[in-house]
Amino acid sequence: MTIDGKNPVLSLRNIHKSFGSIEVLHGINLEVAAGEVVALLGENGAGKSTLSNIISGTILPSSGEMTWLGAPYAPATPRDAIDAGVAMIHQELMLLPHLSIAENIFVGRYPMKAGRLDRGEMDRRAQAGLKRLGLEISPRRPVEGLSTASQQLIEIAKALTLNAKLLILDEPTAALGSEETKLLFEQIERLKSEGVGIIYISHRLEEIKQIADRIVVMRDGEKVQEFDTADVPIRTIVEAMVGRSMEQMFPPLARPEDSQVLKVSGLTSPTGRFRDVSFSVRKGEIFGIAGLVGAGRTELVRSIAGADPIQTGTVELNGKDITPKSPGQAIRNGIILVPEDRKLQGVILDHSIQENIAYSNFESVSKSGWMSNRRVKKFASENIRKFGVKGIGSQMANEMSGGNQQKIVIAKWLARNPDVVLLDEPTRGIDVGARSSIYELIHGLAAQGVAVVVVSSDLEEVLGVSNRIMVMAAGRQVGILDHSEANDVSVMELATA
Amino acid sequence: EGVGIKKIGLAVPNLQADFFNQIKLGVEGYAGKLGIEVIVVDAKNDTATQVSQVQDLLTQGIDAFIYIPAGAAAAAVPTRLARAEGIPVINVDREPEGAPGDTVIYGENVLSAYQVCDHIIGLAEGKGKMVVIHGQKGTTPEVQRFEGCKMAIDENPGVELVAQQWSQQWSPDEGFQIAQNMLQANPDISIIFGQADGLAMGAAKAVEVAGLADQIVVGGYDGDGAALESLVACDTPFIVTATQSTQAMGVLAVNSAIAVANDASVPARQIPNAVLTTCDDAAKFVEKHP
């Protein structure tokens, strides 16, 4: 069989996959040719990562066949796949923080000389690989402490040095800025020209047009549509993904009230990750914070929420100095944080949803320190309903899709009627469908008079939801733009200034 | 006095056993009078630790070595190390197999263990089920005390030895634990011999906890301070022991060290007696320990 006259290097026949009694892939057929980029799109939980993991030997399919370069292919371990020439960059960062960058790139396939590790060669090759991605740092440096973006680039370098014939990239740009993304795309072009087949997964639909040759859309574990070109209107793709037509993504902005709720003055971090930041947010206002990755936004909002120490400066709430020393203090004052890393900071994955909700709401579910299971259940199910979470209270958090997990992280706080809500990358890795309901949540908060701060690396998102936008660069605030004067150009100019 | 010795090294297995503490006090007290310094090391029951400690004693230039082997095995190496330095080696309580010191000092284990067992068997009217809680397996006192007790058992065909177990450290904890286990399997026991007072008193407590105090008699060995006091009170199943001459053994050890250092002849074995002690005569040993 051929695709556009090219021979497929990989073909999948009727792949099924079940976890326990739940089938998540229902007979997928897929083909990838040499030198083409296939974009694999779909909502959260559509099965993109699962399918990729099967191809890369990370997990085994329940049934179905694969052929690779014309021969039957059934990798039992990642090693089998790597040996066959199939490499994958996983959605989660897969790095070893204590080891050097070079060792991370060559883990499991160290260059050896006379029975011993050839460190010189390893460093040289690592350096060359990183340089192609624009990352000029010592390959001997440990990965620990590098920004998410740099780590993502190392992950990509790891895959690029594998000399694979098929490369699977599962959301490689989720943590990248536009500069890094550009360099990545150059490398993808180079690989294409060398005849490497690529499966590219992303929720950033604008990228797809730039890089993909074909588009495959999945929904609920099935392949629902294929486009033989990437020149498809985004709206059409989205409709294929969600299975219905999309209404307006961003709800209309409301006018905030005049009274100032949150006031941050001269805030400086002891680690120097942000310096001298001042701004204020009004009742019912949505205040966006934009910037390139590593600009210090995460540390800033964490400090306001009491999660990280503050060196100098004050946080005022309704005119009162409440500069917090612990998250507990901030929460009691009505400032809550929806953290950047949902899995590590937002929810306890192997606890139930109602437990997760209870942990943030002891006051509501207990009387003078005594809890009752009935109250926990009732309280949780009320909030689950109120915030449109798909699931029931007794379900474990790790059984939920990313989007619903994120809703829990937000919902678990809102019952407290906070004055200030800080959201850090509220839609990272979340599909379009779930995203719009999170935007609705955010607007709902503002409408209730909450002062909302949204940190986002997604430019379209900050522009779409914010009344005002503060831009940060290298730990400093470089300007605050009103909704009317903000557009992608004006923000990027500030961010890169 | 020109005793020819300035520093004595004393290696004990485990200071938590009162018996060794008594020996230590005996050695220190007498040596102190003679102006001799004593360095004590405690192996906490680990032979490997004891070998290291002996090396460290020798590094400190001791002139004589009083040595109580920590384990049943491994007894030979410290003697060899000290011999290599030409230092007198005095063994107390336990005889290292294969490499005895210049003299070995221990209590009259066989005879007095026979007396203790004979006493408790007599109180049980020469019949019934009996158990023995041994000390640390393979040590001189363990072997000899069983030998003595076995003689008494064999003389009384009505007595059946239904169980025996070995402890590691001769401690009350172990005595309690072991006796408790034995009582579970054999609730109709009437005689218990613990090879040291710690074991016996632990066993007596287990008997009381099991509510069997009026059916069982317990004999011990050593004449520990705590044991003698308990005999004076005489309100537990533990009713007899053999009081060892610990103070005398300490004095004897120091004197032997001096003698060997001065090339005087010392008998290969010195065996101070142990005295059968019951509720009636325990008070005098509380007054003054032999």
Place this chain on the structure above:
Amino acid sequence: MQSTEDTNSAMIKASSGLRGAFSFGGATGPLIGLILLCAFLSIATDSFLSFRNFLNILDQITVLGIMAVGMTFVILIAGIDLSVGSVLALSMMVLGFLNVEAELPMAISIGGALVASALVGVVAGLLITEFKVPPFIATLAMMSIARGLANMITNGSQIIGFPAWFNMGAIIRHGGVLTTTVAVMLVVFVVALLFQRYREGGRMLYAIGGNPEVARLAGINVKRATVLTYTACAALSGLAGVLLAARLDAVQPSSGVAYELDAIAAVVIGGTSLAGGTGGVGGTIIGVLIIGVLRNGLNLLSVSPFLQAVIIGLVIVLAVAAETFKHRNK
């Protein structure tokens, strides 16, 4: 939108994450094991199945039971406490010193013993929270220190001479049933179950064990809770020491060596994960009973102590591996 979600949630069994206070949710595997063990011993021996033997077992598990409750809390927050055996010894020696040597009243002496024990826990907790010493190491160090201190009180000797009524508390079975020591253990069990299930503080332990960063961001004072948990564990070990002193009618600084391993084994057999965040006191009680019944049964069967060690090792492995299989088949 997201119909997968709906299918998923429809299929979820009532696998609630909340554990009932007196249900042994999550510990059904161990419970079945315990029942099988009892059934086997009832058939294999004459003496196992009797009220008296049952009371004996209760007597024998008192110390382990109380220690294991404290250990459960520590393990729930993903910690570990190796010092419990030494703390027990320290508590005993302080008790003996205060009551027998210093001739203070028993109530004050017990208070002193508990305070001394709790202090060890406070220090361990502070080492862990303030100095970031891993729990394993902090409590390993406290294990050595507490043991040394226990020995230093009397220079290694035992102390006897408690008032007669003290030992009677471990011997006399009130109404033919409960000794005071067993009653204390039962009270500890009930209080711990209620605390774990119905008190905010109890639920916080689960949150901290599940993910300390999430707990901290939820406003829980993780450091304080951690120090309190180690303090409670140490105080409970101290209490176990007091009960052991009553039982032995004597105290000696070499008591409790390696008890920490028994306590940890009981907790893990009872289904609490060393990774923290799941399990609880209900399971631990079963774990303690399994160990107690097993030891008792092996004695009744006159199994040699050496073979007993082998069998107990096998049972520990079986209990934990069985849990794994259960989860795998789910």
Place this chain on the structure above:
Amino acid sequence: MQSTEDTNSAMIKASSGLRGAFSFGGATGPLIGLILLCAFLSIATDSFLSFRNFLNILDQITVLGIMAVGMTFVILIAGIDLSVGSVLALSMMVLGFLNVEAELPMAISIGGALVASALVGVVAGLLITEFKVPPFIATLAMMSIARGLANMITNGSQIIGFPAWFNMGAIIRHGGVLTTTVAVMLVVFVVALLFQRYREGGRMLYAIGGNPEVARLAGINVKRATVLTYTACAALSGLAGVLLAARLDAVQPSSGVAYELDAIAAVVIGGTSLAGGTGGVGGTIIGVLIIGVLRNGLNLLSVSPFLQAVIIGLVIVLAVAAETFKHRNK
């Protein structure tokens, strides 16, 4: 682009993540501690600073040193091995049985002892990888089982009667310097350092300890490596047992109780994190020396054994807390 990065990388000291085979990178803190300790003891005692005492210390650390190497590998992969002391005892008893009772030649007896030890490691490794038993529990069980087996060989008795040359290997200092047992330890150190630094197998341990899933995805056979690591650790404990038998000229099944705690302490004092993935044998050697020098020094200072326990506990805490402070100030 990414100017923060550049500043950062400019600031990187030569603190390379890679540890030189014979450098003690990452263990400089402990190294300084060791030097200070030696300096103090040289001043405080007459006898510490002598060649002979130095050789004594080497003799005294042989067993701990070899065990700690195996423990380092296990801890590097984020595991733990509580069974090493029991495995040592099992190895000794198998050796004694084969050589003295069964009268087999020493070479075969040693081989038998090592195989028996390694088997314990294989079982522990399989329990951990195939049955998902946490390492703490799997090796706790093996600790009990191996100790029981060691005792069963002679029903608890010691065995003596090795050929005379065997003990001489631990006593005679060839060329006035090295006993055979110390030489064996040094060989183990060198081989372990080279393995860890230059062999693929050694580097894999770091990857597995850093994140086993990452290692698996990189094509490493994590299960196999894990089983091999526990096997190597057990075999090294067995080797330590053989050397201890030579040193003591006798074997007894109660040997090695609580040695696992010493070994773990040495590894952690040497800077290897219990979380896995960082540290190494270089640091462990320093940790072993710190413990050895400390014990020796406390004996030379005639510090009471009880106070020694307290001091050793304090040193463990200080060593680890100091590391934390170093990192905090970085």
